[in-house]
Structures are given as C-alpha cells and as structure tokens.
Amino acid sequence: MLRPAILPVGAIVIALLVAGCAGRPGAGPKLDWDYFFNVLLRPDDRIRYGIWLTLSIAIVSQIIGVVLGTCAALAKMSKRRLLRSIANVYVWLFRGTPLVVQIVLFYFGFSVARIYGWPDLVVPGAKIDGAIQAGVFALGINEGAYFAEIVRAGILSIDPGQAEAGKALGMRYGQIMRRIVLPQAARVIVPPLGNEFNNMLKTTSLLVLISVPELYTIINREQGQYFAPFEFFLAAAVWYLLMTTIWSVIQAWIERKLARGTTSASVGPSLRERLFGGTGPTAEVPSITGGR
Numbered sequence: 001m002l003r004p005a006i007l008p009v010g011a012i013v014i015a016l017l018v019a020g021c022a023g024r025p026g027a028g029p030k031l032d033w034d035y036f037f038n039v040l041l042r043p044d045d046r047i048r049y050g051i052w053l054t055l056s057i058a059i060v061s062q063i064i065g066v067v068l069g070t071c072a073a074l075a076k077m078s079k080r081r082l083l084r085s086i087a088n089v090y091v092w093l094f095r096g097t098p099l100v101v102q103i104v105l106f107y108f109g110f111s112v113a114r115i116y117g118w119p120d121l122v123v124p125g126a127k128i129d130g131a132i133q134a135g136v137f138a139l140g141i142n143e144g145a146y147f148a149e150i151v152r153a154g155i156l157s158i159d160p161g162q163a164e165a166g167k168a169l170g171m172r173y174g175q176i177m178r179r180i181v182l183p184q185a186a187r188v189i190v191p192p193l194g195n196e197f198n199n200m201l202k203t204t205s206l207l208v209l210i211s212v213p214e215l216y217t218i219i220n221r222e223q224g225q226y227f228a229p230f231e232f233f234l235a236a237a238v239w240y241l242l243m244t245t246i247w248s249v250i251q252a253w254i255e256r257k258l259a260r261g262t263t264s265a266s267v268g269p270s271l272r273e274r275l276f277g278g279t280g281p282t283a284e285v286p287s288i289t290g291g292r
Helices: 009-022 033-041 045-076 081-095 099-112 130-156 160-168 173-210 215-226 229-258 271-276
Strands: 121-123 126-128
Touching: 033 215, 033 229, 045 081, 045 130, 045 173, 045 215, 045 229, 081 130, 099 130, 099 173, 130 173, 160 173, 173 215, 173 229, 215 229
Parallel strands: none
Antiparallel strands: 121 126
C-alpha cells in the first residue's frame, strides 16, 4: 500500500506554475510573491486572529448542528405526530433555502424586524460580537437540518432486532438509543459527519456578508489595501487547504479507531483517496450523506 501524502503539495505546485506563467512580461501586472509568502509564512496578528476565529466558528457551529440534528432525527422517528411535524418542517425549511439567505436574514432581518438585535455578548475574558453570534447561529441551524438526515440514516442502518432486544430487557426508548443504537450507528455516522465539518471550515467564508472577521474577510480587506488579489487569495486558498487536510488526517484516525474489530473492507477510504479522490480495492464509500 502506498504511503498517503500528508499535504496535497501537487495542487499548490500547479497553482504556483500557473502563477509563474501569468507573471511573464506582457501577460499583465507583475506579481509580488512577498505578499503571498508573508500571508502564508509570516501572518500578521489580524490573519492569525482570522484563522483562530474561522476554526472557532466552525467547531461551535458544528457542535450546535450535531445536537440539533440528533434531536431532529430522533423527533422524525418519534411516534408522536407533533414532534415528527416540527422536525420535518425544520429540515424542509433549512435544507430548502440558501444558506446565504439565512445568514443575512438572521443578522439584518432579525435586527430590522426587531426580533433580536444581536447585542454583544460578554463572557468571562472575551466579548463576542453580534455578527459572530448571528453567523454561528445560522451555520449551526443550517448544519442541523443536514445532519438530521445523516443521523436518521445511521439509525436505520442498525438491525431493528437490536432495539427489540433492548425492549425485551425492559429498557426505555431513550436508554435503547443511548446504550445500543447510537453507539453502533456512530461508526456509520462519523464519515459523513467528518465531511460536513470539512465543508463547515470552508462555509465560514460566507460570513463575509455580515463582516465577521474570519480568514476570508481579513484576507479580502488586506488585499484591497495593496491590490494584490491573486497573491492574497492564493494564500487564503492554501490556508483553507491546510485546515481541511489536517482535519482529513484526524478524521481518518477517528474512523480507524471506530473500525476496530471490523473487516478491512469497512474501514473506508485511505487518506490519499480522501485528498485526491478515487477508491482502492478494499475501500467502501460511505453511502450516507446529508444531501448537500
């Protein structure tokens, strides 16, 4: 088996070659690679803050999405009609409308309609801006609608006999889910969950619409000062590529841990296949997806 690459260096090299061709005499303005390497290797305080904020927003939003999605999935499978109706409307509404619209509606719309003005939230040691709160709220709720279908599909993949055995032992529905079904479904849910978090890291860039100072917003502001869009945005692309690649390594490690005791065919794609596509002879592509 080939050793998986840790960083997708090939994509970066191709981008640099294209950039070199673009910088030839007569091909347009000369590129200043100092901007690129400064952003990538010597980021200033604003860019470091943007990276930290991007990671923080992605993690918190994903946690909110996991909690909401799990609750919505259980509600959709509930015997109570009211719970099923609420969950179905929630999933239908937030999967059927663009995330961009949801972000601006929650932040600007709620403020103008005086539903909620997003005042700054003061927590011990920090102050959270209203735009950041609105962005996390929008991303988390949107993610929950997609993750609900992932959890529901994972639960349905478990043999119903498992739940029946729990009932025979006198366990309640909540106990059956916590102790029997969800632990087994986790191995099926984790791969698409990892993919959703990978998407979340990139989707945080949409918060530029409400001026949240995450990585893309900061890069966009700085490139405007020097009018060097290629150098700055290429550096931003490398930063996002680095974050998603690191997460791919973590996700592969988590999946290997959960796959202990199973056959090698169910372990999933290797890290190389995650980064560059394709499937090996022993890899099994996860069939559960949030439908994004």
